[in-house]
């Protein structure tokens with residue numbers, strides 16, 4: 001593999017083999033929940049809507065006990081081989097870091113579930129701390145310091161993406177010479193612009209996804225297989241190439 005700047009872009013599909021359902025596949029999250037209930041505006045609306053909000057989060061499991069699968073591990077291996085520039089992810093499950101990638105190599109466009117933040121003073125709480133309060137019977141946890149509204153550190157519908165993360169992810173995409181998409185429908189924007197930026201700048205595109213994406217026809221390699229099965233084979237090929245050099 002001659003590529004110098006490999007950027008991996010991941011969506012919910014990379015984590016389905018870790019037991020976290022994606023949004024749009026059959027049996028996905030949108031068949032069981034109404035997206036309208038999870039908007040930023042709904043969270044801000046009233047204590048009553050916040051109560052419902054936290055109840056759903058508590059039931060769905062605020063902390064993810066999921067473990068990385070062979071696809072996450074393969075990407076971490078790519079990094080150990082010195083072949084990874086960064087991962088840009090739409091996921092909030094932090095499984096890339098759990099697989100061994102350092103925080104500064106993972107750009108979480110939609111935030112994560114590790115922290116809960118106060119919208120008033122910015123104080124951050126580990127999610128386990130808030131979960132413990134919910135488990136003890138608190139219905140609407142608020143900030144201990146200023147009683148402000150708390151929100152998991154993930155981007156909700158109707159909310160802006162974190163600007164510095166989006167800026168750096170855009171920059172890395174534009175500099176990539178190989179851009180690998182894994183497990184994304186590529187229809188959630190602005191995240192889905194990343195492969196377009198990479199293509200426009202001349203990068204080669206590899207897609208590993210079970211269903212079609214809008215940029216399939218621009219891919220140099222299109223792998224219609226499960227990420228957890230395909231990625232270890234891809235890494236094996238990279239290793240052989242690295243050894244042969």
Ligand code: NAD
Pocket residue numbers: 010011012013014015016017020021022023024025028029090091092093094110182183184185186187188208209210211212225226227228
């Ligand atoms: P999506 O649900 O729209 O699409 C997932 C894609 O992955 C589909 O095209 C599907 O065919 C494919 N897929 C499913 N399992 C696969 C597998 N094992 N191997 C290869 N491909 C597989 O997901 P998206 O495009 O990432 O966008 C939805 C939004 O959902 C994102 O913004 C993300 O923030 C959020 N989300 C995150 C998580 C998570 O953190 N794990 C889970 C659900 C949704």
